[in-house]
Amino acid sequence: MLVIASPGQGAQKPGFLSPWLELDSVGSLVDTLSDASGIDIRRHGTESDADTIRDTAVAQPLLVAASLITHSVLFGSLTLPRPDLYAGHSVGEIGAAAQAGMLSEENAMRLVAVRSQAMARAAAAEQTGMAAVVGGKREEVLAAIEQAGASPANINGAAQVVAAGDEASLAALSENPPARARVIPLQVAGAFHSRFMEPARDELAEQAGKFATRDAIIPVVSNADGSLVTDGAAFLSSLVNQVASTVDWEACMHTFADQGVTGILELAPAGTLTGLAKRDLKQVARFDLNTPDDLDAARAFVSEHASASKES
Known part of the structure; x- marks a missing residue:
């Protein structure tokens, strides 16, 4: 198939x-x-x-x-x-x-x-962006994104979620990443999705x-x-x-x-x-x-x- x-x-x-x-x-x-x-x-x-x-x-x-x-x-x-x-x-x-x-x-x-x-x-219209969250447990990753004030834009697989938000929320996510996960800023024009x-x-x-x-x-x-x-x-x-x-x-x-x-x-x-x-x-x-x-x-x-x- x-x-x-x-x-x-x-x-x-x-x-x-x-x-x-x-x-x-x-x-x-x-x-x-x-x-x-x-x-x-x-x-x-x-x-x-x-x-x-x-x-x-x-x-x-x-x-x-x-x-x-x-x-x-x-x-x-x-x-x-x-x-x-x-x-x-x-x-x-x-x-x-x-x-x-x-x-x-x-x-x-x-x-x-x-x-x-x-x-x-x-x-x-606003200063926004995206960041990839690689690793971690799915529930903890989504909770950390929400707590930071961002949102899950792309759920790309078991080990990668891309967060979208304004600069403050993405900074908060980077400062408080989920356990066993890395937050990687992406070079994109805005907070898509x-x-x-x-x-x-x-x-x-x-x-x-x-x-x-x-x-x-x-x-x-x-x-x-x-x-x-x-x-x-x-x-x-x-x-x-x-x-x-x-x-x-x-x-x-x-x-x-x-x-x-x-x-x-x-x-x-x-x-x-x-x-x-x-x-x-x-x-x-x-x-x-x-x-x-x-x-x-x-x-x-x-x-x-x-x-x-x-x-x-």
Whole structure:
């Protein structure tokens, strides 16, 4: 059983799209995605430096475009079986929604453009940030985050929770860390997936009606609680709420295990989500699709793990 996963903000690296743009089939798709988002995907994926692509308004459309590009190339062969599940971490859920057929590629890019700009504005309104809490017991970690006045933004696995809050709350968390845990400040623009993003969530909610949805045949595993979703309208509502709510990737991984997933393929820029799976889903095979050189092995991985290939 196969899940295709799309990474979230922070996975981007300078020049990571360069090898993909050498493929003849990619150029027109990149132009379409750029036009829909208002972001020059080609330039930011090949030439822009780390500081430029760290900008929320650039990073998010770039990452969604990357997942759509690599997914399109991977499944360009009509004989390749489709995955059993899709999933994405944070903004990666927008890519997953498009791959599952809930959104058109153009609407996915328009949606992420609105999301990224609204989140960038919300982040600029106050001095806020995020910090990773690594180690410790889950109950004690969550209690320490709450006591400090912060909130759990990302539950990434058994040993990592990312806290979000203002400078005072994050300082309090660093000064009083949970037992047997380290608090590591993150270089991010703001307190994503927390109450500080409520203006962005409200802005996105006002725009959501512009994006037509369809129901999917292949379910998407929701960041909200790990549930399997095929209702396009319901998933769009979840995407809106996700902006100011906790991303529970650990719940997604529990669902992978419960569903009997045997393989996780992460789309470019890959490595973050398979890294989390390496710690929490040791029995599941992992594949990072980062360059076209990986395609033959990636297609073999899909054929090995997708349930449809075993039924034929």
